[in-house]
Amino acid sequence: MEEQRKRLEEHQAERLNHYRRKRRLKWTEVARRADMSPQNLLRIRNGEISITEVAAEGLDAAFGWTSGEGIENLLQDREPVDQPARIEIDPLRDESERTIWDTGKEGGLPEHRIWFRIDQLRAVRANRAAGAAQAERQSRDLA
Incomplete structure (x- = not known):
């Protein structure tokens, strides 16, 4: 915004x-x-x-x-985007996400704010993984 x-x-x-x-x-x-x-x-x-x-x-x-x-x-007079349904049985994927969840709950944050932080962590991880994959492809191309 x-x-x-x-x-x-x-x-x-x-x-x-x-x-x-x-x-x-x-x-x-x-x-x-x-x-x-x-x-x-x-x-x-x-x-x-x-x-x-x-x-x-x-x-x-x-x-x-x-x-x-x-x-x-x-x-902006556009259609809002519905959030995709979460289909995971355990939505928290690892200990880092559980720590964010537990800390947020203990701190009194509403769930949507905690999920926002977990989604930020997942985005950082996805960007790192994409960068690592690209670096690996480049090294293979140079070999």
């Missing part, structure tokens, strides 16, 4: 309401899932306050949208 925070315009608030109804949620449930007060959610919906990055992440999680591609897309 840009440094200059945006406020919902009326038609964007109507679209947010459409997605809420589509998921059969009450606004109080959306607020709970987004880890924000119902009063702040109402102020966001009415365009009274700007949407912070933390609020956007929470709303993305509440609506099941991919973090960074839900509210941001809504603000």
Whole structure:
């Protein structure tokens, strides 16, 4: 999300309401899932306050949208991107992810924030693996 925070315009608030109804949620449930007060959610919906990055992440999680591609897309009048379903039986893949999970829970972080941190770790690992594979291909090409 840009440094200059945006406020919902009326038609964007109507679209947010459409997605809420589509998921059969009450606004109080959306607020709970987004880890924000119902009063702040109402102020966001009415365009009274700007949407912070933390609020956007929470709303993305509440609506099941991919973090960074839900509210941001809504603000740009594009379709929010649904988060892919997790199909793993044990979603935590190793001890590092379990440590992030346990530390986040002990620190009182909402689950969507913990998953965001775990997803960041996975992205770093994937980038390292891709870089290592590329280096190996280059060394074979030179041999």
